[in-house]
Amino acid sequence: MKYTFAVGIGGAAGQGVATPGNIFAKIFARRGLHLFAYNAYQSIIRGGHTFLTIRTGPEEVTNHGDRIDLLIPLNQDCMDRHLDLLGPGAAVIYNSDSIQPNNPPDGVRLCPLSARQLSASSRNKVEQNTLAVAASLSMMGVGFQTLEEILSQQFKKKGDAVVEENISGARSAYQYATEHFEPFPTALPRTENGYAVVTGNMALAMGGAAAGVKFYCAYPMSPSTGVLHWMAAHARKAGIMVRQVEDEIGVINMAIGAAHTGVRTMCATSGGGFALMTEGLGMSAMIETPVVVINVQRAGPSTGVPTKTEQGDLWQMLGAGLGDYPRIIAAPLDIPDCFKLTTEMHNLADRFQCPGIILSDLLLSEGHASVDPKDLDFNVPIDRGELITSPNGNGEPYKRYLITESGISPRAIPGLPGYVHTVATDEHMEDGVLISDEFTDPVKRRAMMEKRQRKVAGIEAAVPPPWLTGPADADVTLIGWGSTKGVIEEAAEILTAEGITTNQLQIRWLVPLNGDTITGILKESRRTIIVENNYSGQFARYLRSETSFVPDGHIRKYDGEPFMPHHIVEAVKDQLAGRTTLSVPAHEIRV
Amino acid sequence: MAAVIETQVALTVADFKGKVDPDWCPGCGDFGVLAALKAALADLNIAPHEAVTISGIGCSSNLPGFINTYGMHTLHGRALAVATGVKLANHDLHVIVTGGDGDGFGIGGNHFLHTMRRNVDLLYVAMDNQIYGLTTGQCSPTSRLGMKTKSTPFGSVEGPINPIVLALAAGATFIARGFSGEPKHLTELMKQGIRHKGFSFIDVFSPCVTYNLDNTYPWFKQRVRKLESDSSYDPTNWDAAMEKAQMWGDEIPIGKFFERTDIPALDEAEPVLDVGGPLAHRRVGIPAELARQFVEELM
Numbered sequence: 023m024k025y026t027f028a029v030g031i032g033g034a035a036g037q038g039v040a041t042p043g044n045i046f047a048k049i050f051a052r053r054g055l056h057l058f059a060y061n062a063y064q065s066i067i068r069g070g071h072t073f074l075t076i077r078t079g080p081e082e083v084t085n086h087g088d089r090i091d092l093l094i095p096l097n098q099d100c101m102d103r104h105l106d107l108l109g110p111g112a113a114v115i116y117n118s119d120s121i122q123p124n125n126p127p128d129g130v131r132l133c134p135l136s137a138r139q140l141s142a143s144s145r146n147k148v149e150q151n152t153l154a155v156a157a158s159l160s161m162m163g164v165g166f167q168t169l170e171e172i173l174s175q176q177f178k179k180k181g182d183a184v185v186e187e188n189i190s191g192a193r194s195a196y197q198y199a200t201e202h203f204e205p206f207p208t209a210l211p212r213t214e215n216g217y218a219v220v221t222g223n224m225a226l227a228m229g230g231a232a233a234g235v236k237f238y239c240a241y242p243m244s245p246s247t248g249v250l251h252w253m254a255a256h257a258r259k260a261g262i263m264v265r266q267v268e269d270e271i272g273v274i275n276m277a278i279g280a281a282h283t284g285v286r287t288m289c290a291t292s293g294g295g296f297a298l299m300t301e302g303l304g305m306s307a308m309i310e311t312p313v314v315v316i317n318v319q320r321a322g323p324s325t326g327v328p329t330k331t332e333q334g335d336l337w338q339m340l341g342a343g344l345g346d347y348p349r350i351i352a353a354p355l356d357i358p359d360c361f362k363l364t365t366e367m368h369n370l371a372d373r374f375q376c377p378g379i380i381l382s383d384l385l386l387s388e389g390h391a392s393v394d395p396k397d398l399d400f401n402v403p404i405d406r407g408e409l410i411t412s413p414n415g416n417g418e419p420y421k422r423y424l425i426t427e428s429g430i431s432p433r434a435i436p437g438l439p440g441y442v443h444t445v446a447t448d449e450h451m452e453d454g455v456l457i458s459d460e461f462t463d464p465v466k467r468r469a470m471m472e473k474r475q476r477k478v479a480g481i482e483a484a485v486p487p488p489w490l491t492g493p494a495d496a497d498v499t500l501i502g503w504g505s506t507k508g509v510i511e512e513a514a515e516i517l518t519a520e521g522i523t524t525n526q527l528q529i530r531w532l533v534p535l536n537g538d539t540i541t542g543i544l545k546e547s548r549r550t551i552i553v554e555n556n557y558s559g560q561f562a563r564y565l566r567s568e569t570s571f572v573p574d575g576h577i578r579k580y581d582g583e584p585f586m587p588h589h590i591v592e593a594v595k596d597q598l599a600g601r602t603t604l605s606v607p608a609h610e611i612r613v
Numbered sequence: 614m615a616a617v618i619e620t621q622v623a624l625t626v627a628d629f630k631g632k633v634d635p636d637w638c639p640g641c642g643d644f645g646v647l648a649a650l651k652a653a654l655a656d657l658n659i660a661p662h663e664a665v666t667i668s669g670i671g672c673s674s675n676l677p678g679f680i681n682t683y684g685m686h687t688l689h690g691r692a693l694a695v696a697t698g699v700k701l702a703n704h705d706l707h708v709i710v711t712g713g714d715g716d717g718f719g720i721g722g723n724h725f726l727h728t729m730r731r732n733v734d735l736l737y738v739a740m741d742n743q744i745y746g747l748t749t750g751q752c753s754p755t756s757r758l759g760m761k762t763k764s765t766p767f768g769s770v771e772g773p774i775n776p777i778v779l780a781l782a783a784g785a786t787f788i789a790r791g792f793s794g795e796p797k798h799l800t801e802l803m804k805q806g807i808r809h810k811g812f813s814f815i816d817v818f819s820p821c822v823t824y825n826l827d828n829t830y831p832w833f834k835q836r837v838r839k840l841e842s843d844s845s846y847d848p849t850n851w852d853a854a855m856e857k858a859q860m861w862g863d864e865i866p867i868g869k870f871f872e873r874t875d876i877p878a879l880d881e882a883e884p885v886l887d888v889g890g891p892l893a894h895r896r897v898g899i900p901a902e903l904a905r906q907f908v909e910e911l912m
């Protein structure tokens with residue numbers, strides 16, 4: 023197994039879990055290490071229990087893992103919840119002025135720091151978080167200078183005195199740890215690489231900017247709000263109009279208005295907001311105006327658990343809106359893919375003049391990962407499809423909904439001489455005139471319906487099929503979709519290392535599904551298990567409805583927390599032993 | 614440079630004739646609104662391709678299909694949200710929104726409120742017939758207390774909203790009321806509304822001759838009084854407008870209630886539109902140096 027090191031920092035909301043988290047992330051990324059961070063938190067501004075896991079290593083880190091190597095509890099509650107879950111070799115650094123450990127499990131080292139004493143020796147009162155970070159770095163074999171640089175940057179705005187205070191406080195903690203705590207057996211490695219630390223929401227926003235989005239609108243809703251925040255902060259530099267609208271109905275309609283007028287447009291929401299958008303989505307399909315909508319899933323139904331993750335909105339996406347219409351739905355596989363998929367989705371939506379839905383979730387959108395700057399290349403191919411942007415020279419009458427073989431009709435934007443037309447959400451003829459009221463006409467209705475639906479074949483041809491990763495001939499094939507890619511990958515590696523050869527089929531494009539390719543692959547599999555973060559097996563049911571394929575087993579989780587590799591590993595073993603065909607792993611960490 | 618001889622042919626109402634004729638009931642008030650709108654556009658010499666007419670759903674909302682401008686016949690209640698997107702994407706366009714009282718004040722009420730507050734530069738013409746026409750005669754947000762409709766067969770127990778008062782309270786910067794039985798007056802109001810830089814609202818009495826037998830042409834004819842006939846009325850005075858707006862009964866004021874020009878329209882207030890022209894005409898993508906900065910921030 024490859025080397026990784028995970029730090030867990032927990033406390034009440036408002037106690038400053040984020041700051042040490044960010045410091046670790048910067049240090050790891052600057053050492054050329056990969057990282058993945060997951061923050062388990064609640065819908066509370068102060069109080070509760072927040073627990074950040076940040077895992078690093080020289081090779082790609084795709085999930086937050088099974089093991090904490092270093093625990094930093096910022097209050098007694100966190101100590102009590104997490105100490106028992108640590109394994110041999112792990113260490114706990116804590117402020118012994120206010121936190122007392124129970125009996126630690128065998129092999130777990132307690133590293134008490136007295137913030138009071140350290141502050142006295144340095145004559146400065148420094149946050150316990152900073153002291154703990156300093157002590158950790160000493161134990162990880164990281165030189166103090168790195169922290170010094172970061173603290174100077176962090177406190178620069180507060181003046182030299184504060185910078186000095188923090189650095190000297192941190193130095194005394196660092197020295198204390200060097201003298202009193204044994205370092206971890208492996209010093210934190212270093213590579214020549216450099217990474218950016220990115221959340222999925224930032225990647226989605228940047229992907230939109232790279233794709234040429236000029237209009238972004240939203241109504242705040244966790245866990246999608248990070249997209250709005252990135253857009254708002256960068257709007258003026260990037261020349262992107264950002265609007266906070268009165269509700270998600272307004273969002274989708276405003277977005278379609280802007281898109282219809284010729285600009286690339288995007289909006290993001292979570293399941294509840296998406297529900298309000300469904301009628302608008304149908305309008306996008308009916309008037310054939312492309313729009314890209316991001317749904318960052320959280321645990322439902324209804325308001326649900328706003329700060330917890332789930333893959334529970336698949337059927338909402340599949341069924342959003344009345345009637346049949348072409349739509350494209352895809353789920354990014356990891357944080358860098360949030361960027362890439364967004365750029366691809368804009369091209370497809372433009373080409374096929376229909377809604378494009380990106381199905382992210384809290385795990386990706388609010389998770390942090392190290393991303394190679396090469397994977398955030400803004401210079402992406404732009405395909406605006408059959409968009410007319412210059413005046414009609416020949417005076418021929420323009421048919422906005424011209425019936426074509428591909429189902430795609432050249433789209434003129436308002437303002438152009440020679441192309442004046444009216445679009446309508448009522449059924450219409452090629453020239454846009456309604457056939458829904460006075461002149462209902464079954465022949466024309468059928469022709470228009472078929473014209474729109476013909477685009478589906480084009481979309482199918484444009485979307486690459488999924489592929490199998492890992493050993494070709496395996497004991498088990500794990501099937502997942504979207505954000506579970508990383509954790510399934512690691513579970514498969516563990517299983518394979520333990521003698522149960524396991525491969526993986528991860529689905530990115532949900533509509534169109536490429537059902538034939540999927541069944542072709544799964545036919546060859548010895549044992550198939552679908553892994554998903556929801557109650558009813560939404561993808562399993564979808565796959566069955568599209569292909570009649572029924573897997574041998576299911577692993578599902580719907581407690582709000584993401585899978586950890588051992589959840590999948592143990593479930594697979596259970597199923598191979600014939601104990602069950604539906605595993606619902608228990609989440610041991612109480613957050 | 615060779616001289617370019619531009620023959621500016623004045624536009625006429627005929628230039629705005631739509632692909633099909635209206636299918637409204639004979640005598641419907643909406644005919645007058647359509648005629649006034651065509652006349653206003655022709656008088657202002659706005660070419661058909663320079664205007665976008667946007668509506669929701671309803672009898673009145675069928676209007677964009679009957680006029681020769683760019684048009685969008687959107688969803689019930691959503692026209693103002695769509696129109697805001699259109700205007701911000703290309704602020705060179707003249708944006709006109711039309712629709713019914715159910716569309717605008719019922720299902721679309723939230724967008725109405727916020728479009729006013731944002732001062733989006735467009736003309737919103739509510740074709741107010743105090744009834745739901747297309748769905749065959751149910752109570753509307755402007756139906757009077759006690760009105761018998763198909764959904765209130767024993768008389769409505771809910772009071773109506775007053776769109777003019779609402780618009781004044783919400784901060785609309787141009788507020789007027791018209792009557793489709795006064796086409797010249799209505800055309801004049803529309804011209805002022807289109808010229809006004811900011812959100813212009815005209816609530817138009819547009820009788821439904823089929824389902825509203827209370828608020829008929831003769832009913833309005835007897836009651837409407839033009840604010841313009843009162844030389845002492847000052848439409849820059851918000852308090853005076855509020856007072857007039859509450860008049861209802863034997864005398865009902867029509868005309869321009871209020872206008873202020875000291876508040877920038879949304880497209881003027883939005884710094885992203887300061888330079889570079891309409892978004893719709895801008896280059897797609899992010900300059901390489903800027904993209905590098907965006908990634909650098911995260912390292």
Ligand SMILES: Cc1ncc(C[n+]2csc(CCOP(=O)(O)OP(=O)(O)O)c2C)c(N)n1
Pocket residue numbers: 670671672673674689712713714715716717740742744745746747748753821
């Ligand atoms: C979401 C939705 N709900 C209901 C309807 C049905 N509907 C169509 S028009 C209308 C009301 C029409 O009244 P109004 O807006 O006042 O316009 P009018 O027909 O009187 O001109 C309703 C309820 C619809 N099209 N969409």
Ligand code: SF4
Pocket residue numbers: 636637638640641642643672673742746747820821822823824
């Ligand atoms: S039902 Fe009423 S509003 Fe609709 S067209 Fe007829 S008269 Fe006009």
